[in-house]
Amino acid sequence: MAYRVQLLPRPIVIDDNGLPVPSSNVVDVVFPQDTIETMMGRVMTVVGPGTAKIIVGDGTYRGVPLC
Numbered sequence: 001m002a003y004r005v006q007l008l009p010r011p012i013v014i015d016d017n018g019l020p021v022p023s024s025n026v027v028d029v030v031f032p033q034d035t036i037e038t039m040m041g042r043v044m045t046v047v048g049p050g051t052a053k054i055i056v057g058d059g060t061y062r063g064v065p066l067c
Contacts (some may be wrong), residue, residue: 005029005052005065013054021056028053
């Protein structure tokens with residue numbers, strides 16, 4: 001089964017059918033960042049799609065896509 005993380009209205013783990021997965025938790029959501037040079041100095045900016053770390057039952061999954 002493939003999992004995804006739905007961010008709104010709150011972060012939840014969903015399955016292939018778009019239904020919430022029981023006994024699951026979103027532990028962390030990460031967006032890749034990089035610095036860019038601006039007139040105000042270096043600024044951090046998001047440079048790609050985010051991923052999540054989740055727990056489903058006794059398993060931990062990293063790199064879960066967001067939707």
